Amino acid sequence: MPLNDERPSSTSSSEDQTSDGESSSECRESMATASDLESLRDSFNSDISSKHCTPSSSPPETLTLDEVMEAGRDLFNLKLSHDIVMNREFQPHPNLKAKNSLLNAVKENVQKAFWDILQAELNDDPPEYKHAIKLLEEIREILLSFLNPGANRMRTQIMEVLDMDLINQQADNNAVDICGLASYVVTTMGKLCSPERDGDIKKLQELNTENIVTLFREILHVLDLMRADMVNFAIRSIRPVLQVIGAEYEREKFQNVLDKTPNALNITTSWIQAAIEELLSVRKPAELSNDPEKILQGLPGPSQIFNTAFLRLLTWDFSKSSVPETWVVDETQLEEIQRQLKQAVAVNTVLLIVFSTIGDPIQGLSVLSDRLKRMITVLLNGMHKPNFNLKETLEGTSVQICCELNKSLRERDYPALTPEQQATLTGQICSIGQKDNPVRTLVEDRVHQYFMGLLSDPRPEVKLQEAPAGLAAIQPELGVIGKAFISLVNYNRAVYAPFYMEIMKKLLFFSDPPATSLPQEPAQGSIPHD
16 A cells, blocks of 8 residues: 655754755765665565545534434445455354344234234135235235246246236125235245255145245245245355455455544554553663664564554453454454353463472373363363352362362372362462463463464464474464464454554554553463452
């Protein structure tokens, strides 16, 4: 994405009217600084550009209702496209009923009222066909929507059999064959449905046509399933196309939203600024200089900022802050990755404590290690939930571990753990929930090193199976989590990199320099402590 040709403006004309020697020196220094600055700016544009979308920032303005609705549609289309590309199993499900849902209760009551009215009309003498005709018309439109553009013969037949003008005339003369029309609808559905709906069609054909209301209700149910099948088929058909143009399409939709709401990148800007501040806070003392050349050399590069920002997502506190706007569509996946990672860290921490405390009698016992790992994983399942009692669970886990250890030791003619050893082991295990627990902190640091290695490597798939020392017990879990995280990061970067580069450029070159240190905060990704 091309950078703006902005340059810091000169201060005042009086400052230019200095002595020749001072003017010449300042000119040379200014030219050198500008050259270095331009070179560093170029690094922010060497790899990434946006052909069709340039992140824009215009003054806030009052939005009309139509503009808000249009922005909502853009967000919906962006989310839908993203889900289709990123989730191969994605498919909408027809009318999933939520338990204890007010909307569902209202819907069921309205539908029941309609079917009761239809039943009452058909039971009249002579029958009344007003609602039945409306229902047939709706069914006709659904059947027509299933047809391909070239299916003219089938379209003509449906229009002829379900001719509403003719049916209305027949109703006026009490000559409507409602059962025959329903049978024709079922037969036509059988011709249009996918093979997996053949069983549903057979059930419709076996229904007693005398109970016409029940038949129509089941017809509409199967039509809903057929519509879902049609949508899922369309999704499967369009997925290969979206995999090619998906990033560009999502970027375009996000740009549309940004054009209407210029402050739509506020959280993203703060997220990137925090990454820059984190990198600047660890600069060496020699890099803290007033020399313009050394200042430029000390600025982090785009890749460093990207990787640091992405790594911060693994410790994001979703309960206290919304995710960056560019990650909203992946928020659920990020939370799941974070939950899995926290549990894996806890399991590995407990295992390290067990094997370092007991020592030689259990070293190299892979069967025992796997059994303990499975048990600890089950007991710590759900530790992300607010009502999860970590202290109580760790105490129970310690008891189970001691039982397993004593069993293993006796089987190999070792003495069982003494009460003192069991108390020590239990105390160490229960302490992993405390703030700054050294063993857990060590595991978390190595996990972060693992993910930083994945982010920094151009071929992360090679490093997925290379767990750092001390993390061998959770290497399979780290590989799965790492693969999911890198997949999200790579696609997010492909979509939003032009926006990120623009933000970095403004933060580094066209605003006050970021602070060199960050306020101390509790570790967001740690296991909750008492």
